[in-house]
Amino acid sequence: MNKEKIDQDKRRLLIHGASLLGATLSGTMLSSLASGSENNTLNSIKTNTEQNMNYMKYKDKLDKCFSPVFQDVMDAMNYREQCMDPSIKPLVPTMKTWGEAKTIYLEMVTEIPEKPYQMEMELVDDVKEGQIIVAQCDTRKLSSFWGGLLSNAVVGHKGAGVIIDGYSRDYNEIIELHFPVFCKGLSPYDSLGRMDGKERDVPVVCGGVKVNPGDLIFGDVDGVVVVPQEIADEVINRAWEKVKGESNVREELRSGASVVDTFKKYGIL
Numbered sequence: 001m002n003k004e005k006i007d008q009d010k011r012r013l014l015i016h017g018a019s020l021l022g023a024t025l026s027g028t029m030l031s032s033l034a035s036g037s038e039n040n041t042l043n044s045i046k047t048n049t050e051q052n053m054n055y056m057k058y059k060d061k062l063d064k065c066f067s068p069v070f071q072d073v074m075d076a077m078n079y080r081e082q083c084m085d086p087s088i089k090p091l092v093p094t095m096k097t098w099g100e101a102k103t104i105y106l107e108m109v110t111e112i113p114e115k116p117y118q119m120e121m122e123l124v125d126d127v128k129e130g131q132i133i134v135a136q137c138d139t140r141k142l143s144s145f146w147g148g149l150l151s152n153a154v155v156g157h158k159g160a161g162v163i164i165d166g167y168s169r170d171y172n173e174i175i176e177l178h179f180p181v182f183c184k185g186l187s188p189y190d191s192l193g194r195m196d197g198k199e200r201d202v203p204v205v206c207g208g209v210k211v212n213p214g215d216l217i218f219g220d221v222d223g224v225v226v227v228p229q230e231i232a233d234e235v236i237n238r239a240w241e242k243v244k245g246e247s248n249v250r251e252e253l254r255s256g257a258s259v260v261d262t263f264k265k266y267g268i269l
């Protein structure tokens with residue numbers, strides 16, 4: 001195949017390439033896990049993820065929860081910085097999602113890769129029910145890692161949503177799917193020749209928070225919270241108790257009870 005033919009193929013990809021997502025000025029990939037302890041941690045993370053730790057057994061509880069209650073619970077457990085940067089928002093305020101993190105790390109590129117979109121496509125093909133794709137987009141150039149076609153693919157795999165510290169496109173198509181996408185904003189730019197997947201199913205930093213594969217992700221209009229998998233069961237149960245307690249507080253306050261006295265009674269505000 002001559003160079004002209006290769007260039008023509010690349011141009012076709014530029015015009016008709018699939019919609020993908022992500023650009024941000026902040027965030028770098030966690031350095032390669034070289035020490036023994038770090039390797040042991042990563043192996044443990046992979047083991048838990050392979051066991052399909054997707055939190056579906058808590059569906060009845062998680063459906064009724066909201067992001068602030070998880071951070072409140074983790075504050076009490078001294079996990080005080082688990083909320084992603086507020087620039088990462090749902091495409092529409094009514095979007096809500098929760099599930100098991102499935103991670104990918106993307107970097108800026110200046111040429112079209114030999115196999116464009118390869119890692120992103122393989123990641124989507126491996127999505128399981130209840131999983132949320134969490135993408136760290138390490139690039140200075142504006143581009144979109146996510147879009148409508150991949151959203152359809154994740155819906156087909158019963159995935160729960162996508163969280164990206166970059167940009168998306170194909171807004172109308174995604175909204176019609178009712179598919180939860182949380183990102184920094186919208187851009188027509190494709191990622192092809194601008195950004196490409198480098199690692200997947202590894203620890204990433206998204207929105208300023210470390211995310212390990214298998215962590216619980218909870219996102220709604222208030223923001224995105226990351227619950228480390230090693231404390232997820234306890235946090236979910238505590239959050240559920242707090243949600244029930246807040247219902248009692250809400251009713252008493254609405255009926256005219258003193259805020260001070262109600263706080264003394266329940267310790268919830």
